[in-house]
Amino acid sequence: MQLFPCPFCGLREETEFHFAAEAGKARPEPAGQVSDDGWAKYLYFQDSPKGRSREIWVHLACGEFFVMTRDTVTHEVTGSEALSGRSR
Amino acid sequence: MSGYRLSDGGLTDRGTTLRFSFDGTAMSGHSGDTIASALLANGVRIVGRSFKYHRPRGLWGAWVEDPNGIVDVAWNGRTTPNLRATTEPLINGQEVRSVNAAPTAAGDRWRKLDLVSRFLPAGFYYKTFMWPRWERYEPRIRALAGLGRLDPGHEPAADCAQVNARCDLLVVGAGPAGLAAARAAAARGETVLLVDDQDAPGGALRWRGGTIAGSDWRDWAEDAVSTIKAAGGRVLFRTTAYGVYDHGLVCAWRRREAGPDQLWRIRPGRTLLAAGAIERPLTFADNDRPGVMSADAALRYLRLYAVVAGRRIAVATNNDAAYPVAAALAQAGADVSVLDSRDDSLAMAECALAVERNTLPSAALGQEDLTGVLAGDLRLEADTLLVSGGWTPTIHLWRHAGGGLRYDERLAAFLPEGGMPAMRVAGAANGAFGLAAALADGHAAGGDDGPAPPVGEGHASYAIRPAWPDPAGSGRAWIDQQSDVTVKDVALAAREGFRSVEHLKRYTTLGMATDQGKTSNMAGLAAMASITGRAIPEVGTTTFRPPYVPVPLPVIAGRRRGQLFNPPKRLELEGRHREAVAGLREYGGWLRPSWYGADGAAAIDAEARAARRAVGLLDASPLGKIEVIGPDAAALLDFECYNRVSTLKVGRARYVLMLTEAGIVYDDGVVMRLAEDRFIVSCSSAHVAGVRMRLEEWRQDRFDPARVFIHDATAHWATIAATGPKSRDLLEATLPALPRQALDLAHMAVTETALDDAPLRIARVSFTGERSYELSVPQSAAAALWDRLTAGLATLGGCRLGLEALLILRAEKGYPIIGKDTDGLTMPHDLGMTGPMKKREDEFAGRRALFTPQARGADRRQLVGLAVDESAEPLPTGAHGYAPSGGRRRSIGYVTSSYLSPELGRPIALALIENGRERLGERIPLVHLDATFEAMVTSPVAYDPAGMRLDA
Structure with missing residues (x-):
């Protein structure tokens, strides 16, 4: 059972969280001008890096989305920050 | 001949006599016995039949390492299968049965199967019974091999609590190293949690004895325990830390004499593993004969239970640790002789018994029971052969946590290597064999730089000379007794290319039994090393995975079973529904009335008709009530919904779809606009949490979260829907205070008013195609409203409406249920809703995907x-x-x-x-x-x- 740090609530068990998206993956817009392949890439292609990974997670208990940096091999969590524009 | 109990000694309570039976024969033991010690005391040699060949098997070990003592135990009218005799406490009235044997372990009708064993190599059944299909043969083959039988009537209670615990230091193992470490840490003010799977402190001290700090070890252990408690720590006995999981979580199974077992979920600051070491077998022909036993186990049976394993005992060893065993058994009256693979050692020199040097057994003699030992030309009469092939450190939890191993040639064992931030290993588990070494290692691991308590030990030598399986040896030499794997099976695996230990394990099932190879893995990988001409560290170990011992599933499941496994959400009005004889079932996570009345089919039919002809009253409280509030609320909903929301006038409602970014219909619902900047999203009851999260995600990652706010008020409001041509009449008759304009609301209009001082929201939304009113009130006002409305039903020919009738009514109208009438490919135009995709030019979730070639196919x-x-x-x-x-x-x-x-x-x-x-x-x-x-x-x-x- 992993412990994830919510920037607002602190360390909580992983069952309180959901993965949302890989961080830094912006929705391509205007979407109408994105090619079919481009949209498919946005939808279905993930980097799934081995090792350090920046991801958006949501803490279901408080409903806040945040950026978590963790290692997908060792499961070490090295960072947790609110989305830009959000403060603690 | 076989085991017996001495007239005094041991730690059992001789004042209490416990009656039990084994394979139908009445026996007795004492409080404090395990089933194994009681069987041994009663002279039982054959405790079961082997998994594959039905060979007779006796006790090899005395604790979790034992591969053979597996029994079904009936007690109190319930049978629990596959308990381990060596760790199961004896209880008065237990009926113990051997497994994989019928009618008894000694008289098993398949005992001759072993005569054809040469035709049954590893993988035999799977290789042979392939045509036309394995499944045709499987039932009969399965009946031949296997362990205990399930008792279908035994459903264990869901009463095991799960306890969360924190501590500065978790110490696993209360032997000398664990006690010394826990004591040192507690003395420094740390909160220590000390767990041990035995029922008292001491570890191997309990049967090997010793003097610590100038007095009997018990005084020192007692002092250590009180030091830990005085510093705010806890000591848990009969508790097995069985696994280390992510981020340092340690799970422990706690057995309790009074009350159900517990699962402890421990989050320690640091963990110290002091789990000791397990004695290894020696590998020779027929080394699985009942009567061949671990030397350390024999000492344990002697000291804890005063049970002597046999009368004429041969001890075979390759290290010094077996000498105290030989001496103790001789002192207890047994006729003991020693075989040692070595030429000389400290312990050998001090031994008063006859020692055959440079000799190890080549075969066990006897058919169903041991009669002697063959060692080259030497033939020894013996009813019991105690063996020690060295010691394997118990580093399972270290490996679970990701720690490394190195092979130590001097100790002929894998030892922990390198460091981990939150775990250390000490004592025999760390290769610190012998009391003085273990104590010093633990003392230092507990954080005390000073000298460890002195010990009054005789000699601390170990001096092992490795004795690994000999692939060239004659006869069948067992490596894994529980899985029936011999040295020849390992050779076969190597010949067929399964040279990796992981392949070896899966091909031969070596180490895959319930003992998880505690005594067999080392011998197995050593045999593979020898057969393939590699060094032991080159072969390496298989992966260690939790649990360390088999943990009963009820302990892991805890109380999360039955209704508590996935508790349904309950309606405020459930009591009212039950009074009206509702059949309640789960719909989308909510426990809701399916129909009202005893006869379901008739009720559904009548309810559906009443809603079309008169009026039906439905508890629609689970419908989503997600409030979206703020100056950007309309913009957020425009993006969230397939249908445009911002054009909705205040006081109106609109049916909308919500799409995934792949254009798939995620949910439908009705959006109501209560004010310019206030909306309610009434999504389907099963999708409330999901829709709320979608809204939150867009709000936080696309909009200015300060300008729009999401509040899920679903649980706060009850919604009662009156549907049918007489729904208006029902409201008029039962709610006379209702303002006229509420009754006159147009279809898809919504208004907020009050009733009896409680806020009331009325919406003209229909799930049936009939004139309908949805009345929403705070839960506290729900019962009063329901009572008033139901009171008017009879006069109008109406009735309560269950979910099943509603499902029919909406299907008659072709209203889809998202997820039932749609699947993971359904897009809005597949439902005939093409307007927004044709008209809307602005961005909304899922829009782009509606214009791919697939979407337009x-x-x-x-x-x-x-x-x-x-x-x-x-x-x-x-x-x-x-x-x-x-x-x-x-x-x-x-x-x-x-x-x-x-x-x-x-x-x-x-x-x-x-x-x-x-x-x-x-x-x-x-x-x-x-x-x-x-x-x-x-x-x-x-x-x-x-x-x-x-x-x-």
């Missing part, structure tokens, strides 16, 4: 109705429509909903059919299991296609 499955003959049975839900394709059937879609419509007097069905709308009027064949059907493709709307009844 000509073969999309579209929602249609299916009509069959009036007299026919309704089509089975899930039946596939098909088109003949080269002699086979190609599915063109399937039935999603199917009912007998009470109002129409004929079956109706909804289906997703390829190009369905172009097939209107076409008759298509359908198939379900082996039955075929025919149906005509129709519009999904079977009832009131013109929508005249909404304002009837």
Whole structure:
């Protein structure tokens, strides 16, 4: 059972969280001008890096989305920050 | 001859006599016995039959390492299968049965199977019984091999609590190293949690004894325990830390004499593993004969239970640790001789018994029971052969946590290597063999730099000379007794290319039994090393995975079973529904009335008719009530919904779809605008949490979160829907204080008013196609409102409406249930909703995906109705429509909903059919299991296609 740090609530068990998206993956817009392949890439292609990974997670208990940096091999969590524009 | 109990000594309570039986024979033991010690004391040699060959098997170990003592135990009318005799406490009245043996372990009817063993190598059954299919033979082969039998009547209670614990230092193992570490840490003010699987402190001190800090070890251990408690720590006995999981979580199984077992979920600051070491067997022909036993286990049986394993005992060893065992058994009256693989050692020199040097057993003699030992030319008469092949450190938890190992040539063992931030290993588990070394290692690990307590030990030598399996040895030498794996099976695996230990394990099942190879893995990998000409560290170990011992599933499941496994959400009005004899079932996570009355089918029929002819009253409280508030609320909902929301006027409602970014319909619902900057999203009851999260995600990652706020008020409000041509009459009659304009609301209009000082929201939204009013009040006002409305039903010919009738009513109207009448490919235009995708130019979730070639393809499955003959049975839900394709059937879609419509007097069905709308009027064949059907493709709307009844 992993412990994830919510920037607002602190360390909580992983069952309180959901993965949302890989961080830094912006929705391509205007979407109408994105090619079919481009949209498919946005939808279905993930980097799934081995090792350090920046991801958006949501803490279901408080409903806040945040950026978590963790290692997908060792499961070490090295960072947790609110989305830009959000403060603690 | 076999084991017996001495007239005094041991730690059992001789004042209490416990009666039990083994394979039908009455026996007795004492409080404090394990089933194994009691069996041994009663002279039982054969405790079971082996898994594959039905060979006789006796006790090899005395604790978790034992591979053979597996028994079914009936007690108190319940049978628990596959308990381990060595760790199971003896209880008065237990009926113990051996496994894989009938009628008894000693008289097993399959005992001759072993004579054909040369024809049964590893993988024999799977290789042989392949034609025509394995499944044909499997039941009979399974009956031959295997362990205990399940008692179908035994459903253990869901009463095991799960305890969360924190501590500065978790110490696993209360032997000398663990106690010294815990004591040192507690003395420094740390909060220590010390767990041990035995029922008292001391570890191996309990049977090996020793003097610590100038007095008996018990005084020192007692002092250590009180030091830990005084510093705020805890000591848990009969508690096995069985696994280390992510981020340092340690799980422990705590057995309790009074009360159910517990699962401890421990989050330690640091963990110290001081779990000791396990004695290894020696490998020689027929080394699995009952009577061959671990030397350390024999000492344990002697000291803890005063049970002597045999009368004429040979001890075979390759290290010094077996000498105290030989001496103790000789002192207890047994006739003991020693075989040692070495030429000389400290312990050998001090030994008063006869020692055969440079000798190890080459074969055990005897058929069902041991009669002697063959060691080269030497032939020894013996009823018991105690063996010690060295010691394997118990580093399982270290490996679970990701720690490394190195092979130590001097100790002939894998030891922990390197460091980990939050775990250390100390004592025998760390290769610190012997009391002084273990104590010093633990003392330092506990954080004390000073000298460790002195010990008054005789000698601390270990001096092992490795004795690994000899692939060239004659006869059948066992490596894994529980899985019936011999040295020859390892050689066969190597010949067939399974040279990696992981392949070896899976091919031969070595180490895969319930003992998880505690005594066999080292011998197995050493045999593979020797056969393939590699060094032991080159072969390496298999992966260590939790649990360290088999943990009963009820302990892991805890109380999360039955209703508590996935507790349904409960309606405020559940009591009212029960009074009205509602059949309650789970719908989308909520426990809701399916119908009212004893006869379900009749009730559903009557309720559906009443809603069409008069009025039905539905508890619709689970409907979503997600409030979206703020200056950007309309913009957020425009993005979230397929249908535009910002054009909605205050006081109006709109049916909307919500799409995934892949353009798939995620949910539908009704959005109501209560004010310019305040909306309620009334999504389907099963999707409330999901829709709320979607809204939050867009809000936080796309909009200015300071300008729009989401509040899920679903649980705070009850919603009661009155539906049917007389719904207005019902409101008028039962709620006379209701303002006129509330009754006169237009379809898809919403208003906020009050009733009896409680806020009341009324919306004209219909799930049935009939005139309907949705009345929402705070939960505290729900019962009063329900009572007033139900009081008026009888006069109007109305009734309460359960979910099943509602499902029929909405299907008659072709209203889809998202996720039932749609699947993971359904887009809005497949439901016939093409307006927004044609008209909207702005960005919304899922829009782009509606314009891909796939989305615009000509073969999309579209929602249609299916009509069959009036007299026919309704089509089975899930039946596939098909088109003949080269002699086979190609599915063109399937039935999603199917009912007998009470109002129409004929079956109706909804289906997703390829190009369905172009097939209107076409008759298509359908198939379900082996039955075929025919149906005509129709519009999904079977009832009131013109929508005249909404304002009837």
